[in-house]
Amino acid sequence: MLELFRTLNQRWFWYSVLTILGWAGWALLLKIGSEEIPSEPSLFLQTTGMIPLALILVAAGSSRGTQSKLGVLYSLLNGIITGIGILCLLAAYRSGGNTSVVAVTTSLYPLVTFALAVPLLHEKLTKLQICGLLLATVSIVLFSL
Amino acid sequence: MHLTAWLMFTILALICFGVVGLLQKLSTDLVSAELALVWLIVGFLLLQPFLYPGRALLHYSSRNIAMVFAAGVCNALGSWAILAAMKCGGKASVVVPLTAVYPIVVCLLAPLLLHEHISALQGIGIVCGLSAIFLLAS
Numbered sequence: 553m554l555e556l557f558r559t560l561n562q563r564w565f566w567y568s569v570l571t572i573l574g575w576a577g578w579a580l581l582l583k584i585g586s587e588e589i590p591s592e593p594s595l596f597l598q599t600t601g602m603i604p605l606a607l608i609l610v611a612a613g614s615s616r617g618t619q620s621k622l623g624v625l626y627s628l629l630n631g632i633i634t635g636i637g638i639l640c641l642l643a644a645y646r647s648g649g650n651t652s653v654v655a656v657t658t659s660l661y662p663l664v665t666f667a668l669a670v671p672l673l674h675e676k677l678t679k680l681q682i683c684g685l686l687l688a689t690v691s692i693v694l695f696s697l
Numbered sequence: 698m699h700l701t702a703w704l705m706f707t708i709l710a711l712i713c714f715g716v717v718g719l720l721q722k723l724s725t726d727l728v729s730a731e732l733a734l735v736w737l738i739v740g741f742l743l744l745q746p747f748l749y750p751g752r753a754l755l756h757y758s759s760r761n762i763a764m765v766f767a768a769g770v771c772n773a774l775g776s777w778a779i780l781a782a783m784k785c786g787g788k789a790s791v792v793v794p795l796t797a798v799y800p801i802v803v804c805l806l807a808p809l810l811l812h813e814h815i816s817a818l819q820g821i822g823i824v825c826g827l828s829a830i831f832l833l834a835s
Contacts, residue, residue, distance in 0.1 A: 555835050556831070556834055556835045559834040559835065560834070562785070562786070562787075563781075563782075563785040563786075564781075564782040564783070564785040564786050564787030564792065565782075565787070565834055567778045567779070567781040567782035567785060567787070568778070568779070568782045568787060568792050568795045568796050570774070570775070570778035570781075571775045571776075571778040571779040571782065571792075571796040571799070572775075572795075572796055572798065572799040572801075572802060573775075573799075573802060574771050574772070574773075574774040574775025574776075574777075574778055575771070575772065575775040575796065575799040576799045576800075576801075576802030576803050576806065577768075577771035577774075577775075578768045578769075578771040578772040578775060579768075579799065579800065579803045580803055580806060580807070580810060580811070581764050581765070581767050581768035581771060582764075582765060582768040583803075583807075583811065584761075584764050584810075584811070585760075585761045585762070585763070585764025585765035585767075585768060586761070586765060587761060588757055588758065588761055589757050589761055589762070589765055592748050592750065593748070593750035593753060593754060593757070594765050595748050596745060596748040596749055596750055596754075597754075597762060597765040597766050597769065598765055598766070598768055598769035598772060599738075599741045599742060599744070599745055599748070599769060600745075600766060600769060601765070601766040601767060601768060601769020601770045601772070601773070602738045602741060602769045602770070602772060602773035602776075603738065603742075604770060604773075605734070605738075605770065605773040605774065605777065606734065606735045606738040606739075606773070609731045609734065609735055609777075610735060614729070614731040619728070619732075620727035620728050622727055623723075623724050623725075623726070623727025623728030623732070623733070624724075624728060624732070624736050626720050626723045626724035626727065626733075627720075627724040627728065627732065627733040627734075627735075627736035627737050627740070628736045628737070628739060628740040629720055629740065630717055630720040630721060630724060630733070630736075630737045630740060631736065631737040631738060631739060631740020631741040631742075631743070632740040632741075632743060632744070633713045633716055633717055633720065633740075634713065634714070634717050634737070634740075634741065635740065635741050635743070635744040636709075636713050636744075637709070637710045637712075637713030637714045637717065638710075639744070639747070640706045640707070640709040640710035640713060641706070641707075641710040643702075643703075643706040644703045644704075644706035644707040644710060645703075647701075647702040647703040647706060648701075648702075648703050649703030649704070649706070649707055653707070654703065654707045654710075657707045657708070657711055658707060658710045658711050658714060659797075660711060661711055661714035661715045661717075661718070661793075661797070662715075662718070662793045662794035662797050663715070664711060664712060664714070664715020664716070664718075665715045665716075665717075665718030665719055665789055665790060665793040665794075666790040666793075666794070667715070668715065668716065668718075668719045669718070669719060669722065669788065669789040669790040670790065672719060673719070673722060673723075673788075673789060673790075675788045675789065675790045675791075677788075677790055677791065678835070680832050680835050681790075681791060681832060681833050681835070683832050684791075684794065684795075684828075684829045684830070684831070684832030684833035684834075684835070685790070685791075685794045685829070685833065687825045687826075687828050687829035687832060688794035688795065688797055688798050688825075688826065688829035688830075688833065689794065690822075690825045691798050691800075691801070691822045691823075691825035691826035691829055692797050692798065692800065692822075692826075694818050694819065694821055694822030694825065695800035695801075695803075695804065695819060695822045695826075696800075697818055
């Protein structure tokens, strides 16, 4: 319990909450707006919608700072691989994949991150956090059904 | 073993989304969350030529175009926040599953905004997701 209160004072936790709110807004607006717009034009428009924040950050100078080439490469790959993932997802639906099976399978991605982060980033989770990871996975699977 | 096309694409998508969590942490270990977001968006933009719908865009209602555009703004905000969470010391293996439960908020708001009902499965999903947040934060 003490650990929980300690976490509530950590900035990373509240940034995570902001991510949840941002992505929930994304999902809701997409649900409303995608009634007549197919996936690929929708993805084009969404990506265009991301540009203003990038421009604001560049204009405000917030994007300056340590210019590690490797850091930039990882960030660039982050965008490219996310895009490829989305294109693969669309291709899976188009090539006859059962919607539920595709959605449930791809929703297991936190397990892949966990499987990579433990050996490559040397991250360790407590038993309670591992239970949390599994419950989060169950939750995401249920939402994608 | 024969992999059907859809299964191969599904597994590729799963791997891509999983690897992204790792890259988010690796990038914010070296650069600011803001710089990481700018380059992430540049990476995203490289795919735009493959997605450009041409004149078909003119056939959609301006209301729906505005909604999807606003969805992109929210996505950028969420992406910046997850990068900031990792920059502030959040572990990839904790932050990624924690933020992946965002459908909880969607499920809770959908009855109000979209007049949808919460199904029993979604109800269980909300309970599991909230418990997961509690456990991951502990």
